[in-house]
Structure formats: structure tokens, C-alpha cells
Amino acid sequence: MSINIRELTDASAVLKAIAKHDEVGRQAFHDRYDSGETDQHYLQHGDRLYSAKAIAGAAYDFQPPPTNTPETDSSNVESHADAALRSLGFTVLSGRPTTIDGERNWRQAIWKHLSACRDVDGLVTPDDVRSVRAYGGQQGIWVDKARTKHVHPHGLGVGLKHTGTDYPDEVNDEGALYHYPTTDRRGQDEAEVEATKTAAKVKLPVFMISEQGNRRSVRLAWVTGWEDRSKLFFVTFGPEAPTRLLDKDRSDEQPFELEGSRRRRRTGTVTTRPDQARFKLEVFQRYGPVCPLSDIAVPEMIEAAHLRPDADNGTSDARNGLPLNAALHRAFDAHLFVIQPDTREILVRPQGPSLAQLGIVKTHLDGLENYPHRDALAWRYEKWLEKNKLASAKA
Structure with missing residues (x-):
């Protein structure tokens, strides 16, 4: 009719x-x-x-x-x-605002809509997500340039898809480390990364989409920081925008405190550290995603090690950390080697294993643009002496 x-x-x-x-x-x-x-x-x-x-x-x-x-x-x-x-x-x-404020209001309306569409398990359908264009690609970053170019000429990041299989340990209830796209579309990958940074700079939320079978989990997220060498975004979840962006190393801007500020939560028999993702990003910002003892420079193989562990009330300050490859991180936590706080020499136990056996190719922690705080190195050194019964022998 x-x-x-x-x-x-x-x-x-x-x-x-x-x-x-x-x-x-x-x-x-x-x-x-x-x-x-x-x-x-x-x-x-x-x-x-x-x-x-x-x-x-x-x-x-x-x-x-x-x-x-x-x-x-x-x-x-x-x-x-x-x-x-x-x-x-x-x-x-x-659905096509032309100002930042309009886009921000539109994204909040999308979030309310998707929240209202949730089933009893807190999930929505792929159609729920696509119908309001919270996500429209196949994988990675969704910019929706056809729509967001009306707000910014190069587009703005809208959605981040997490399959649940890649890097599953880097997502928790508070936030996530999200890896930059690395495909054969290099120019497009770079454009998507820049569009996502732009969204963060103007305090626009994005939608973190996780696959749950044929359903989707959607979280309101904020790109809180990034580290280009390791190709990582730091994303936090919640209703409020971050007070500042972690877009570069700022660890020397505040007085160093060796104790406190770490949060731990126990669920059943598992203890989680909600701010571990942030700590890793800040360690990478300070030192780079390179193990200074083995020269391994594959970000996926590098972990953020604590000098004074969070279990011993160690701070989340990057100066209380060091990037180590996964094997050396285990060896460090087992007190098989230590860093002398004054000379920064790498020391091993008298009974071994040796530096070569551990895969350590540097005998000193030198050549870095930044170093861990001496107080953190000293705390770890004293703990190493105690664990290996070397303090009394030395006396």
C-alpha cells in the first residue's frame, strides 16, 4: 500500500x-x-x-x-x-552525528541499547551489535569510516573484537591488553590504529566485542594507553573515561614507593591481579619490549617481572619492574640469579646454574635508557641472599 x-x-x-x-x-x-x-x-x-x-x-x-x-x-x-x-x-x-559530543552521546545510547538487549547470560546476538554499528568488520579494529568520517576526516575507532583465543590471559574484568592489527594490509592497519588513538584522545568510548559461541559479550571500554614498539593498546572497562592517557613513559614524574598500590582478588582457588595489564604496558613503555639479559625482542615472549613481587606488597610502579623473557622470569622468581643494586652486575648462585645455562648473554644490566629503582634492586638482592643462604656466609 x-x-x-x-x-x-x-x-x-x-x-x-x-x-x-x-x-x-x-x-x-x-x-x-x-x-x-x-x-x-x-x-x-x-x-x-x-x-x-x-x-x-x-x-x-x-x-x-x-x-x-x-x-x-x-x-x-x-x-x-x-x-x-x-x-x-x-x-x-x-546515527551519524557530526560533532565529538554528538558522537559521545550516540555511543552511550548504543551502550544502553546493547545492555537492554542482553539475555540471561549477559550476551547479545551478532545482529544486535551490527544493527547499531557497534561492530561491522570480521576481526580486529572497527572504525566505520563511512560514518565516523563525519566527525573526524580519518575516522574514529568504534569497536575492538577479541576472539577469546588469541592472548586470552591478557583480558580480565577491569581491562585488557589489545594487540594492534598486523595483517598484509599495512596501510589499513596503521589507519585503524591511528583512528583508535584519536578516539582515545577525544575521550570516546569503544566497544570490546568478545565471541561466546554464536553470541557476543560487549563491554564499554576506553583506550587508556598504548605502546607502539610492542604494538599494544591498554583498554579499561567501566562507565568513566580515564583521567589521563598512558601514551608514553611517565614513571619518573612521581616519587618512588616500593610498597603498596597492588590489588589482588581471589576467586575460588585462583588469585588474579586486575592491574597486571597496566603494569606490563608501563614496564614496556619504560624499558621497551626487549629482555635486556637475553636480547630477545619478541613482545609475545616478554613478560613484566616484579623486583619486589606484588605478593610481598610490591608496588605497580614500572621502576619496580623489568621486561624478561618468560624463561628468565621463572628463573628470576626462583632466585637462580639476581642483579647487584650498585654495579648492576648479574650474579648467579655458587651452585649454579651458570649464566650460559640460564641463557643470559649480558653480564651487566647496562645500556638501557632507563633502569629499575635502586631500592627495588636492593630489596630483591637481599631476598636472593636470604633464599640462597648467602648472607650469613658472606658475614
Whole structure:
């Protein structure tokens, strides 16, 4: 039937259309009442978002027929739908804002919508995510440049997809380390990274999408920092933007405290450290993602080791840390070697293993742009003497 959407005059018909949408599902509803997926405007009802054009078209069918046969008006249907819905007291939002504030408000509206779409397990469908363009790619970073170029000419990062199989240990309830995309589309990868940094600089949230079988977990996330040499973003979850960006090493800007500030949480038999991701990023920012003792420079093989461990109330300050390859991190925690705090010489136990057996190729911790704090090195050195019963022998 030909319709003139400007003839929509019944608010109750709009509510019936919304109820029908919720009953049959978005796809079936759009197959019946909408053509195409070009929506730019959304009716906001409660916390849910609906295609303004599709709802208006359905509502026209639900209201009593007009007394006069309306003339067909196919021009600019979407704008007419917006006007008709607003005249009936409904809220219509633009899905293509042109300002940073508008984009921020739109993303908060998306978050409310996705939260309202969750099932009993807290998950949503892929269609829920794509219908509001919180994510639209296959993997990695979603910029949605066709939409976000209206806010910034190079686009803005919108979504980060985490498959759950790559680097699963780098995600917890508070945040994540998210690896830059590295594909054969180098120019596009770089553009996606820059668009994500730009979103962070203007305090826009992004959506962290995790696959859970055929469902999706969505978290409101903030890109809080990054480290280009290791190709890592630090992402935090929550309603508020970070107070400052961790975009470079700032560890020397504050007085050093050896104790405190580490948080641990126990769930069953597992103890987690929610700020471990941040600590790793800041260690990499201070020293680089290179093991200074073995010269291994593969970021995926490098861990952030504590001098005074968090279990001993060690601080999360990067000056209490050092990047070590995974094997040397284990050896360090087992007190098989230590760093002398004054000379920064690498020492091993009299009974071995030797430096060569450990895979240590540097006999001194030298040549670094930055060093750990002496207090942290001294604490570890005294612990090493104690564990290896060398303090009394030396006396």
C-alpha cells in the first residue's frame, strides 16, 4: 500500500509497532516494514533503539486508515518518519552525528541499547551489535569510516573484537591488553590504529566485542594507553573515561614507593591481579619490549617481572619492574640469579646454574635508557641472599 508517512498521527500505533518488533525480532520486522539497511536515525524507546523509518512505516499500518486516500510520498522517507515520530512525543536520534559530543552521546545510547538487549547470560546476538554499528568488520579494529568520517576526516575507532583465543590471559574484568592489527594490509592497519588513538584522545568510548559461541559479550571500554614498539593498546572497562592517557613513559614524574598500590582478588582457588595489564604496558613503555639479559625482542615472549613481587606488597610502579623473557622470569622468581643494586652486575648462585645455562648473554644490566629503582634492586638482592643462604656466609 502506498503511504504518506506524514499521515502518522497515532502514538499508540507507534507503541504497537515497537511491541511487534520485539515480538518477531529485528530481521523479520525489517523484512516486512523496511527496505534496505541504510538507517541513519533511530527511535529511542526506553533504552532500546529502533529504526525510525521501519517503526513509522509499521505504525502507519497499525493506526486507523485515513479518511482520504493519501498520496504516495517516497521522497526522503526517513526525514518524514523522524518528523512524524517527534511530533508524537518520541525521541529520535541521529546515527551519524557530526560533532565529538554528538558522537559521545550516540555511543552511550548504543551502550544502553546493547545492555537492554542482553539475555540471561549477559550476551547479545551478532545482529544486535551490527544493527547499531557497534561492530561491522570480521576481526580486529572497527572504525566505520563511512560514518565516523563525519566527525573526524580519518575516522574514529568504534569497536575492538577479541576472539577469546588469541592472548586470552591478557583480558580480565577491569581491562585488557589489545594487540594492534598486523595483517598484509599495512596501510589499513596503521589507519585503524591511528583512528583508535584519536578516539582515545577525544575521550570516546569503544566497544570490546568478545565471541561466546554464536553470541557476543560487549563491554564499554576506553583506550587508556598504548605502546607502539610492542604494538599494544591498554583498554579499561567501566562507565568513566580515564583521567589521563598512558601514551608514553611517565614513571619518573612521581616519587618512588616500593610498597603498596597492588590489588589482588581471589576467586575460588585462583588469585588474579586486575592491574597486571597496566603494569606490563608501563614496564614496556619504560624499558621497551626487549629482555635486556637475553636480547630477545619478541613482545609475545616478554613478560613484566616484579623486583619486589606484588605478593610481598610490591608496588605497580614500572621502576619496580623489568621486561624478561618468560624463561628468565621463572628463573628470576626462583632466585637462580639476581642483579647487584650498585654495579648492576648479574650474579648467579655458587651452585649454579651458570649464566650460559640460564641463557643470559649480558653480564651487566647496562645500556638501557632507563633502569629499575635502586631500592627495588636492593630489596630483591637481599631476598636472593636470604633464599640462597648467602648472607650469613658472606658475614
